[in-house]
Amino acid sequence: MSRIEWKSIEDKYEAIGYLAKPGVIEIIEATVPEDKLDKFKEEYKGKYSEEFPYVTKPKSKYGYQFRIYLSDTDGCPSCLVDYLDNKYGNRINDNHFIAELVKEYGFKFTKTQQNSEYIHKCVIEKAVQFEKDYYKGFNVYTNFLWTLSSKLLDGKAIIRPNIVHITSSVNKPTHRNTKKSEIMKTSFTTEQLFRLGWLGEQYVYKLLINRDNRLLKALRIQKADLTEIIWHNEGAIENEKWDDKSIGKGCDIELKLNSRHLYIEVKASKRKNGLFTMTSNEMQKMRDKGDDYYIIKINWLEKIIKNESPDVYVFESPYIKFFKPEKMKEATFRIEGESNE
Known part of the structure; x- marks a missing residue:
């Protein structure tokens, strides 16, 4: 897994703002071995759609495998673009970061559009002091x-x-x-x-x-x-x-x-x-x-x-x-x- 190492907490919230912008994320997917399915459903209750998780054979993987596929990388902040999968160019592989986005910031395992308003609300409730950094990422195209x-x-x-x-x-x-x-x-x-x-x-x-x-x-x-x-x-x-x-x-x-x-x-x-x-x-x-x-x-x-x-x-x-x-x-x-x- 490619673990993202943030240079600053401000960079992290800029990346969250960018990912929250409508149209940036195409899919957040979850692949789960059958023997860990019940645990996943309990841990992420209400945070996945009917398309997910993909279920694989028991013990086929050590644990969950999460992926984010981006529809658009033109505005991707430098702090995040360095961690895009080299082979695919539009994929984030960091299980820890993706789990945090879903558990803490209102993102969802789905192929449909993320709820930007709810994500913003979660950011405000958890870290209002970084709202400016969040909006820096969210408004990347307007600012450009x-x-x-x-x-x-x-x-x-x-x-x-x-x-x-x-x-x-x-x-x-x-x-x-x-x-x-x-x-x-x-x-x-x-x-x-x-x-x-x-x-x-x-x-x-x-x-x-x-x-x-x-x-x-x-x-x-x-x-x-x-x-x-x-x-x-x-x-x-x-x-x-x-x-x-x-x-x-x-x-x-x-x-x-x-x-x-x-x-x-x-x-x-x-x-x-x-x-x-x-x-x-x-x-x-x-x-x-x-x-x-x-x-x-x-x-x-x-x-x-x-x-x-x-x-x-x-x-x-x-x-x-x-x-x-x-x-x-x-x-x-x-x-x-x-x-x-």
Whole structure:
């Protein structure tokens, strides 16, 4: 078992707050040998759902085996991320910590969402002096977006990108780890995901306004040729109630050159994510504009906060690169005239 060694009690309550956030935990599971089942049921009465425990043969294990599977690790505090299972990347194995979460802090062995309000109540009753640390973990995504927004709006020199050049196929086959979900879910709310996207657009816009040599070279643009930059969501970061102005446009940013008109769609991730989605309008625009359409994918957007360069991928003629059956992971089709029920 990987026992977590907390550097401070504050770190521990930050981790509890993070785990309490809706959507972070996918499953808290319990595996129990049959000969210890009655003891488990008495010890954890009312703290497990009908899915658990998994029961194994008598004496097949020395004791209980508890696991937490995370749906989302993007906001995982450093004090906890170091103890995520190396093989799975999203699993906590510490029996002692998991038992404490269930017994003392209102967590439950279940595949359904944890009761955040009840967990908060338990923390207050047990250790109100650490409520601030709890909320630091619970509000990790809100705090991240606010900090990044402040960084991008502070007027200081923009962090230059690390332009990543892909030398192999865009969709090179890899060995899949069947134990870990290929697509991690996210604990960002829908509104927060919009804001994360706009922050990615803001970063690209600032690079273009500052005529960043690295980005212009990747876009095959000469400084003297760039005459106008149109960002459809300019003003989104300052406005909490902003409505997406790129809807129906098929792209986020348009560039007017002396002899061309370019269209750019920006996709951004807090950390690293090799997958992204495209709307119907975006795909049609991508098809119609051909070589004049670009996708800019940003990984590790969070590095900007630490004055480090995020990874930026620039895809030229993306319709040819992506919009083929062998390049797509999944697609949804609608039969014309059929209802959506």
